[in-house]
Amino acid sequence: MNKILQLLEESSGYRTIPVTYSFYTDTLTPIQIYDRLKDEAVYLLESGDHASEWSRYSFIGLHPFLTLQEYQESVSVTDHDQQTHTSYPSLKSAFEETFNRLKVKLPEVPLPFQGGGVGFVSYDAVSSFENMNRHRNDDLELPDYHFLFCRTLIAFDHKTNQVHIIRYVRTEEENEQMKSNAFKEAQTQIYELVERLSARKQMDLFFIDNQEEEQGAQGVTSNYDKEDFKRDVETIKEYVLSGDVFQTVLSQRFAKEMSCDGFELYRVLRHVNPSPYMFYLNFEKYEVVGSSPERLIQVANKKLEIHPIAGTRKRGNDQAEDEALADELMNDEKEKAEHFMLVDLARNDIGKVATYGTVQVPLLTEVTRFSHVMHMISKVTGELREDVHPIEAFQAAFPAGTLSGAPKRRAMEIIQELEPNARGIYGGGVVYYGFDGNMDSCITIRSVLLKDQFAYVQAGAGVVADSDPEMEWQETVNKANALFKTLHIADRIFGKEQKEDTYYA
Incomplete structure (x- = not known):
């Protein structure tokens, strides 16, 4: 059957239809693909956990057509195609209504992620989940949620060396001729992408010496004075002894001025600190780069x-x-x-x-x-119970106990009382919620926020009754060390003063 006729036949009853194309390659990598398309790409998801099915695939999102964003209790979905803004009372209703409106037909490509919303939920979003007050000092002013829905998804299969391109076409109530033209245009755009991927393009190469010196902490500042941090550890121990909590996670935020971009930083991080959840998210005004070891919650086929x-x-x-x-x-x-x-x-x-x-x-x-x-x-x-939405399952687990404490609510109140700044992305979750209803998320740790020429890294330690303040301080530094090293290497290789040099692998 003619491909266009097949798409027209399959489009009945749907408003968003996938047009797909697959090819084999032995010369491309996900990093090269992203680099060649980085003017249009907004995220890269990978896994360094070779025991997981997820490590088989890398996912690159291009051409966002919807943006879901929340700040101070207003959830807004911006439709870039129709130039509309729609407000919703909750994250669940925003996803639910958006999916109902899109009415997506899933592609017949066997992938664990076939497109959907990709983004983050900040730790501070708990104020809307748990009806808690917001932190007194939200100096970074990030939204509580920020998700991107991409028109084009590229999946790289490391096992078969196949590249799958999925481009979603929104048909709404168009007639068959208009649908046919839209499908033909999508095919043309896919072929143009393939041509660009096939073209030779010099990419900045780099090498990392196996004996790279541990200089990453140079130029790093903290939002916590060491003695203040140790004093707050003692305060938490008093709360534990009085029966308020069993444990509370106290964290400090480090900052370092940077001149490289988030994708360059991600290239180094995936080498220095490979982890089960690796991600690069580009939101234009800021970037999120991470390699988290810890799943927050997954919902897969219930x-x-x-x-x-x-x-x-x-x-x-x-x-x-x-x-x-x-x-x-x-x-x-x-x-x-x-x-x-x-x-x-x-x-x-x-x-x-x-x-x-x-x-x-x-x-x-x-x-x-x-x-x-x-x-x-x-x-x-x-x-998962039949009456529970996947977003409600996420909210039930949020934030992770490993980043807050137990009991959760009282631990979060103590964190808000003691920590000098709102946490932002740290301790929240990087999430995908797929068009198929499946969801996966990791805790946003071992991660970097790039905003206004600064890189922010945060790390915490679980404080209990017999915690040693000096050791808890040192634990936060140990956890941040891989990121300090990453910041140092990335700035050395890709920083402004090095842009004209070439480093060879």
């Missing part, structure tokens, strides 16, 4: 999953030291008690939205290693 992470050690200098540190972590009663508490919190979060009797803990306290640190990790699962 299956719920949370991965609590608590308990940390630095990586050893050799295998013997690494194994010794792992054994030390697994035998640390304080770390294990904190971890079990957060597993119970995850069970409670999933239990709010799961079918009764389906909550399980299939993995408990396993040491997982990352580039600079190792963590104790567990897995909690359940089945």
Whole structure:
């Protein structure tokens, strides 16, 4: 059947139709694809977890046609095609009504993500979820939610070396001739993309010495004086002893002036600190770059999953030291008690939205290693109730207990009282919510916000009754070290003074 006739036939009953094209390549990488299309691309999602199905794919989003944004309780969806702005009372209603209006036909390409909303939910969005007051000092002034819906999605399959291009065509109430013209235009635009990907383009190359010096902390400032941080650790310990909380996560935010862009920073970060969730999001006025080790919550075919992470050690200098540190972590009663508490919190979060009797803990306290640190990790699962929307499942788990504390609400109140600034993206979630109704999200840690020529990095430590203030301070620094190194290398290679130089791999 003629492709256009097939699209016309398939479009019946839908308002948004996918036009697809796939090809094989052994010369392109996701980084090269993004670089060649970066004037139009707005996000890149990848995974460095080679045990996961997600690591098989990289996803690049181009040409956003809808933007969902929230700031101070007003949720707005901007339709760039129709030049309209629609307000909604909640994040759930905004997604629900937008999906109903788009009425998307899913492409027949077997991908874990086939398009939808990609963006972040800031930690401070909890004020609308939990009816809490906002922080007194929101100096970065970020929206609580910011999602992009892209007309074009490029999926790179690392297993087969296939590139899948999906371009969504909005047909609304058009007649067949108008639909036919729209499909032909989409095909032409896809072929033009393929031609651009096929063209030779010199890309800035770089190398990273295996013995790269740890100079990343140079030029870094903090929003916390060390003694003030240690004093606040003692304050939290008093709250713990008085029975207010079992644990509270106290964090500090680091800042460093930067002259490279977010994509250049991401190129370095994916090498220095590969993680299960790697992302680059470009919102024009600011960029979000990250490599998070921790899932916030996943909803896949009604299956719920949370991965609590608590308990940390630095990586050893050799295998013997690494194994010794792992054994030390697994035998640390304080770390294990904190971890079990957060597993119970995850069970409670999933239990709010799961079918009764389906909550399980299939993995408990396993040491997982990352580039600079190792963590104790567990897995909690359940089945989503039929009357619960995936966004409601996200809200039930938000923010993660590993970034707030227990009980959550009182811990968040203490964080708001003590930390000098609103957290912004830190401790929130980077999220995709697909047209197929599936959702995945990671906690926004090991991440960088680039805004107004500054890079912001934040890291926290879980404070309990017997916490040592000096050690908690040092834990935040240890967690930030991989990002300090990334900032240093990226500025050395891609900073303004280096733009005219070429570095070869």
